[in-house]
Amino acid sequence: MLVVQITDPHIFAAGQLMEGRVDTAEGLREALGLAQGLQPDLILMTGDLVNDGQPEQYAQLRSLIQSVEVPMILVAGNHDDRPLLRALIADLPHAVEPLPEDGSGRLEYDYRELLSAGGPRIIVVDTVVAGRHDGHISDEQIAALVERLESGERTLIAQHHPPYTSGIGFMDAYGLAGGQRELESLRAVPGVMGVVTGHLHRHAVHHDGSITVVTAPSSAAQVALDLEGGPTTYTDEPGAFLIHLIDGSSITTHVQPLGGAGTWRPSWAQ
Numbered sequence: 474m475l476v477v478q479i480t481d482p483h484i485f486a487a488g489q490l491m492e493g494r495v496d497t498a499e500g501l502r503e504a505l506g507l508a509q510g511l512q513p514d515l516i517l518m519t520g521d522l523v524n525d526g527q528p529e530q531y532a533q534l535r536s537l538i539q540s541v542e543v544p545m546i547l548v549a550g551n552h553d554d555r556p557l558l559r560a561l562i563a564d565l566p567h568a569v570e571p572l573p574e575d576g577s578g579r580l581e582y583d584y585r586e587l588l589s590a591g592g593p594r595i596i597v598v599d600t601v602v603a604g605r606h607d608g609h610i611s612d613e614q615i616a617a618l619v620e621r622l623e624s625g626e627r628t629l630i631a632q633h634h635p636p637y638t639s640g641i642g643f644m645d646a647y648g649l650a651g652g653q654r655e656l657e658s659l660r661a662v663p664g665v666m667g668v669v670t671g672h673l674h675r676h677a678v679h680h681d682g683s684i685t686v687v688t689a690p691s692s693a694a695q696v697a698l699d700l701e702g703g704p705t706t707y708t709d710e711p712g713a714f715l716i717h718l719i720d721g722s723s724i725t726t727h728v729q730p731l732g733g734a735g736t737w738r739p740s741w742a743q
């Protein structure tokens with residue numbers, strides 16, 4: 474069972490670059506090309522699918538993903554427009570159908586199609602607060618999540634904002650209110666295989682003794698690893714995505730950088 478996680482592609486309108494320097498469409502194109510070559514069971518895109526929630530950016534996103542013939546879960550991030558994203562999902566044959574709109578505006582999923590093949594149930598929690606870059610998971614959302622998990626099925630939870638503090642101050646300023654309460658609640662529930670997120674624009678793993686949270690790097694731009702409280706800084710490190718190999722209750726996660734690095738064989742292995 475193979476789940477590819479691509480996050481934070483931050484797609485711009487056709488022909489536009491992020492900050493005049495990052496071709497976000499090329500990053501997503503390359504990630505999807507590599508991902509499809511792996512024949513994954515699912516492509517999970519964990520938010521900030523476009524940069525400014527604009528219709529022309531969703532049009533560009535559509536042009537990049539419409540030919541993908543693998544089930545795709547499209548999660549909303551703080552840069553997304555949920556109604557526009559919901560409309561795009563409804564129009565793409567391979568996009569997984571979200572849970573019905575409940576009046577909250579949230580875009581959430583309870584995906585069970587992998588269970589019959591021995592894979593996990595995937596629950597997506599929407600952590601976006603419209604108009605803000607930081608996120609929130611309410612007590613009501615946590616209670617609903619715990620209730621869903623009471624069936625005990627092996628479940629992978631996906632959400633945009635990481636529920637932990639990363640140590641990168643300028644990103645933690647846009648963290649997830651309620652994240653610690655979420656993790657405490659998940660510790661008490663059976664079947665939680667882990668949590669996967671985006672938003673940080675950097676690969677990170679958080680483990681609190683019971684729950685493991687894996688954050689995927691962006692396919693577009695990475696933030697600098699600054700643990701000393703400096704200003705918002707990005708790095709020219711290549712984009713990347715994650716490959717989750719799932720076997721029963723175990724998950725092994727690989728990082729696949731973009732940029733087309735070549736391969737070579739050491740003399741001792743020939």
Ligand SMILES: [Fe+2]
Binds near residue numbers: 481550672673674
């Ligand atoms: Fe992002």
Ligand SMILES: [Fe+2]
Binds near residue numbers: 521551633671
């Ligand atoms: Fe984000």
